[in-house]
Amino acid sequence: MAEHRRRAVVLVSGGLDSATVLAMAHSQGFELYALSFEYGQRHAFELEAARRVCKAIKVNRHVVFRLDLRAFGGSALTADIPVPKDRSHEEMVSGIPPTYVPARNTIFLSIALGWAETLQAFDLFLGVNAIDYSGYPDCRGEFIDAFASVANLATKAGVEGSGTWKIHVPLISSTKSEIIKTGTALGVDYSLTHSCYDPDSRGRSCGRCDSCQLRLKGFAEAGLRDPLEYVSR
Amino acid sequence: MAEHRRRAVVLVSGGLDSATVLAMAHSQGFELYALSFEYGQRHAFELEAARRVCKAIKVNRHVVFRLDLRAFGGSALTADIPVPKDRSHEEMVSGIPPTYVPARNTIFLSIALGWAETLQAFDLFLGVNAIDYSGYPDCRGEFIDAFASVANLATKAGVEGSGTWKIHVPLISSTKSEIIKTGTALGVDYSLTHSCYDPDSRGRSCGRCDSCQLRLKGFAEAGLRDPLEYVSR
Helix, strand or coil, X not given: CCCCCCEEEEECCCCHXXXXXXXXXXXXXXXXXXXXXXCCCXXXXXXXXXXXXXXXXXXXXXXXXXXXXXXXXXXXXXXXXXXXXXXXXXXXXXXXXCCCCCCHHHHHHHHHHHHHHHXXXXXXXXXXXXXXXXXXXXXXXXXXXXXXXXXHXXXXXXXXXXXXXXXXXXXXXXCHHHHHHHHHHCCCCHHHCCCCCCCCCCCCEXXXXXXHHHHHHHHHHHCCCCCCCECCC | CCXXXXXXXXXXXXXXXXXXHHHHHHXXXXXXXXXXXXXXXCCCHHHHHHHHHHHHHCCCEEEEEECCHHHCCCCCCCCCCCCCECCCHHHHHCCCCCCCCCCHHHHHHHHHHHHHHHHCCCEEECCCCCCCCCCCHHHCHHHHXXXXXXXXXXXXXXXXXXXXXXXXXXXXXXXXHHHHHHHHHCCCCHHHCCCCCCCCCCCCECCCEHHHHHHHHHHHHHCCCCCCCECCC
16 A cells, blocks of 8 residues: 555635535545635634534645735725625626735645645645636636646746646536535535635624625525525525 | 826845845836745845845835745755755756745745735836846746736736736846846945845855855956855855
């Protein structure tokens, strides 16, 4: 049993999508290195969820990397700007909302790349999705492809040819209900996850922000009940 | 005098190259936002130098962003790996040395991009150089071009068309002596800078690491004397 398993770095936010991607990477036989970020987000519930998700799937290592994006501000998720509520699906999928965090996925992928190079893990997994999403530019396939080019030019491994970086975004073209069905088939326990942008002090989801609405709609369309507790749903 | 000056984010390490780039951006009339990183590097002298350089040129704001790359290790600059000394110029410019920090410039540029977007500063300045350098893959023009593509795909500004990111690397094709001559002409006080990878406890430069050797050679070729104090030169 000395066979060397391929290592993967998986970005785990604590949300539904990344929990599903982690299970997908696991099912493909990768040795899992999970990376989460404490970046000055509004609440700690999502990091607690990330820890639960990583523990449930027994990742090889889980690093919570600290960097304080509040140093710059500019987003409803890191500064004192209200989170939009009760938007229609059309409003949600048109335009870029105030919950956009400037360059967030670029920053997260860059740091993941640094870790991945020290691990010689050439597979990065990211739970971005360009269907039932909030219009963030750094959740689109064009961005991912461009970042993969950067990765191969930026690193010793890429330049010396000892490895070629692949950025896996297996959910990029899935609807939320498809994601939930995939994860459920793989045994993901969605009660461990957290998606709400604006939970109450006990961590209960608001049910009204874009993230809650997309999640609830996904469960409804999948014919499943979301196990999370909601203030209103 | 209500004219709006264009803003630039300039990465300032405290070294000779970035001090020169800061002076170049200043001479082009940009309103300057300087960004340095406390990333777990071996010593604090370069950050002190960065503060001195920014103060001398009166930048609008200087942010020292903290992120601890020691969480991952893998480099002589962030882990307990020896810094190479007394290498020949041929050794220095062939291959990637152990002072390479995985994905460092990708990480730094990503964070600069996040700040720049909140500032609506579409000009980023970086003191990379692909001539008298240590063979780092993320100091080459191909990498910079690829990162600019990422920047324009990753950001709200890039996607909505409110701005196009430009990454200025004015020193990319300069020799060290040309850099020193340019900076000297612009009034850069190189006694404020710090380049050594392995200074003594008083901050004196070793004179033997790649960075010191490239610096000393540059001053010699420029016909100038390096104002720094060296243990040996």
